[in-house]
Amino acid sequence: MQNLHYEFYSQPKITSGACALESIPTELASNDAHKPLVITGREHTRRGLDKTLIRAFADSGCPLGGIFDEIRDYAGISLARQAAVLFAERGCDAIVAVGGGPVADVARAANLLVSHDTQDLFQFFNGSPPGKRLKPFIHIPACCTNGSESGKTITVDNRRLTSNFLYPDAIILDKRMTAACTRRCAAQSALTTMDNAVTAFLDGEHSPMKDAFAHAGVGFAAASLKKAIKRPKNRKHSLAMANAGVMAGIAAANAAPGVVRGLAEELEKITGIARGVFIRIFTPAALAWMTQKTGPPGDDLLLAAGGMAVYAKTPEQQRPQKGVEMFLALLDETRGQIPETLSSLHIPAYRLEKACVHAGSRKDFPFSPQDCLEIIKQTQKGGGR
C-alpha cells in the first residue's frame, strides 16, 4: 500500500560527473557567494587534491580565500575556531570542504561560528540549536567517508549536533577527487554506506523518498563495491561508490539512527578503531536481531542488492530473506581488508559495556543498552552467519 504521509528533507544539490568541480563557482554565484574558504585535510593536500581544486577555479572570477589544511583524523573545536578566524580575516563568504568525516565536521562547525558570529560553539550542543541559515557550504567527498557528510549531523570533540541547517548546499562528486587512498579506506567507506542504506531500509517509518535514495545507494554499491575495493584508485568505481555514499547518507539522515551505527560510533570514540570495522562485525548479527524483532526488511533490499534478474527469479516469500543474504554477501566483499571478528580486536568486556551504555543513553537513539549488549553477544556467538 502506498504511504502518502511522510516527511523527507534533503537540501543539497548533487552534481556528479565530468566538469563537476568546475561548476563550483556557478553554485557559489547562485548562493550569492564569490570567495570561498577551502577546508581540507593534510592527507588530501599531500595527494594534490588542493591543486586540482585550484585549477578548477581558473577563469571563474572567484578567488580562494585560503586553503586551511590542518585537519587530520579528529574534528576539534580549536580547528573550527582557526578556520573561522581565517574566514573572517580573508573576508570569505562561503566554505568548501574537500574530504570526508572530520573535514566536513570542522567545516560545518566553522560555518556555525561564522554564520552566528559567535565564539561559543558548544551553545549549539547544549540545547540552543542553530537558528538561521548558514553561509553557503559546498562539500566535495574525497577519499574516505564516514557516511554523515551528506547528512545533518556533525561530531566535534566527540559531541554530536543534529540540525537541518547543517546539510551542505551542494555536493560535488568528481572522479578526480573521489579515488580512495587504500583498499582498507575504500572498504571502510563502503561499509558505512551499506550501513546507512540498510538503516534507511529497516526504519519503521517507510517513505517512498527515503526508500528511493537508499535503493539507489545500494544499487550503486552492488555494482561497484567489489571493483572499488580491488582497485581503490579506479575513478569510475570510486565515483559510483561516492554517489552511493551520498545517497545512502541522505536516506539515513531522514531515518532513525540504526543500532549498528550508534554502537559503532560509541566504540570508535572509546577504542579509536574506525567505525567501519564495527559495522562489518556487528551488521550480520544486528540484521538477524532486527529481523526477529521488527520482521524482515521489504523486497526492496533484494531488488537493490541483487538487481531485477535475481529479484524476478526469487519466489515472493523468499525475497526478504534472499535480500538479507545478498546484502551480507556484499559486506563479505570487504573480506581481507577489515577484521571480521570482535575477538580479533581485543577489546575488554567493560569497554564494550561502556559503549552500550553510552549508545543507549543517547537522546535520539531508539535502542536500549540491553539491545546493544544483545547484539554484541550474538556477534560473539557468530549470530547472523
Add this chain to the structure above:
Amino acid sequence: MKSISKSVNKTLNISRYPEIPPGTKLIKKGYVFVMLLIVGRAIEAASKVDQSVKKIFGDLPERFTFYLGVAPGGPYMVIGKDKQGNVKYLGWNLYGRKIDLGLDIKNLESAFKVFTFQESTAQAFAYDRFIVEGNLPQALAVVRVIDIVEIHLLPKVIARLAVKRYPKWSELSPVKKHLNRVRIYLKSFSPGLIKVIYRNL
C-alpha cells in the same frame, strides 16, 4: 568574531594560508574564442545559404540579438537580426548591446568539451551545462541552428559526435550538403571577417 580572533591569532599563522587568485587557461580560452568566431560567422553564412536556418531565424522576432559564450568572463559570440531580417555576426563584445537571449556555458571546461565535440550541444544542455537568460524556446531554436551549422562545417565523422542526430541522405542530400559547405566556408572567411574583427578590436 573579533574576540576569537585575538585568542586564536596567537596560534594561527594566517600567512601560511595565502589567498589564491583564479588562474587562466589561455590555450583553452583561445581555442574556444576561435571556435565561437568560426561558428558565429558560419551562422551568418548559413542563414543565407540553408533554408532551414533561414526559416528558424525568420520565426524569431525583428532585431533579435543573442549571445553564446562562457560564464563568467567570456569569450562570447554575438549574433543579431537587423531590421531587414538579415542575420549578422556582431563580434565578441557584449558591451552596449541590447541582448534578447543569453546562452552561457557554465565554465570553460564544459565549453571546451562542447567545442572539441566530446559532447554534443544537446547533451551539454541535458547535463545542465548551459545557463539560459531569456526565452527557452528561442534558446532551443538557437541550439538547432548550431546543430545545422556544425553539420555543414564539420566532416561527418566529427559532426556525428557534435549533433543530436545526423540527418539521413533523404533529409539532406550529399550534393546539397557539400555545395552548402563550400558556400558557407567561402562566405565565412570572406573579407567581411576582417571587417568584423577590426570593428570589435
